[in-house]
Amino acid sequence: MPFIRSHEAVVHEVHGARFRSYVRPATGSRDLAAWVCEVPAATVPPAHVISQEETFYVLSGRLRFSIDGETAELGPGDAAVAPAGSALAVANQADEPAHMWVTTRSGLTAELADGSSMAPPWAN
Numbered sequence: 001m002p003f004i005r006s007h008e009a010v011v012h013e014v015h016g017a018r019f020r021s022y023v024r025p026a027t028g029s030r031d032l033a034a035w036v037c038e039v040p041a042a043t044v045p046p047a048h049v050i051s052q053e054e055t056f057y058v059l060s061g062r063l064r065f066s067i068d069g070e071t072a073e074l075g076p077g078d079a080a081v082a083p084a085g086s087a088l089a090v091a092n093q094a095d096e097p098a099h100m101w102v103t104t105r106s107g108l109t110a111e112l113a114d115g116s117s118m119a120p121p122w123a124n
Contacts (some may be wrong), residue, residue, distance in 0.1 A: 009036075015045035021122035025047055025106050033123040034103040039063060039092040047089035048110040054088070054102060055082065056080045063099025064091045 004022045012019045012026070016039075021027075025033035036059070039045070056065065057079045064073045066068045066089040074080060082088045092098045108123035 002120070004028075006018065007078045008053075012120070014120070016040060017045055018042045019120070021120045023103075024122060024124065029106060031105055032100070033106045033108065035122045037090075037100050037102055039090065039099060041092060041095050041097055043089040044093075046112055047087060048112050048118060049085065049087050050082060051084060051109040051111075052105045053084045054104040057101045058088070059069065059099040059101060061096055062094045063100060064093055065089070065100045066091075076085070085114045093097070101115075 002028050008027070009020045009022050012021065018038040020036045020038070021033070022036070023029045023032055039061075055073075057116075058074045058076055060076055062073055062075045065073065065080045067080065068086045070079070104123055106124060109117055109119045111117045
């Protein structure tokens with residue numbers, strides 16, 4: 001199925017953020033996963049190490065990215081790339097929600113600081 005309508009997106013809520021999953025193996029993608037992530041105001045999800053490269057495109061609001069210790073605040077139209085194996089943190093320190101489009105290869109896993117890992121359903 002090459003077309004995914006907005007009402008077909010599956011929503012997951014994890015660590016205070018909302019992930020609206022569009023592209024993944026369950027919707028016909030062989031290699032890629034893509035979703036919109038909404039990070040509410042004043043939300044700081046936990047840092048994690050990613051198994052696959054991820055790309056981020058800020059749609060609205062402002063987000064603070066930390067990738068392997070390098071930090072930048074990005075706004076609408078800005079993008080970031082986190083290499084596979086990098087430590088990643090994304091926070092919204094503003095008073096309004098922020099949205100970003102995220103793309104990776106399907107099969108992404110994330111290892112949290114406590115040593116636990118997760119295979120996010122929006123990327124698998």
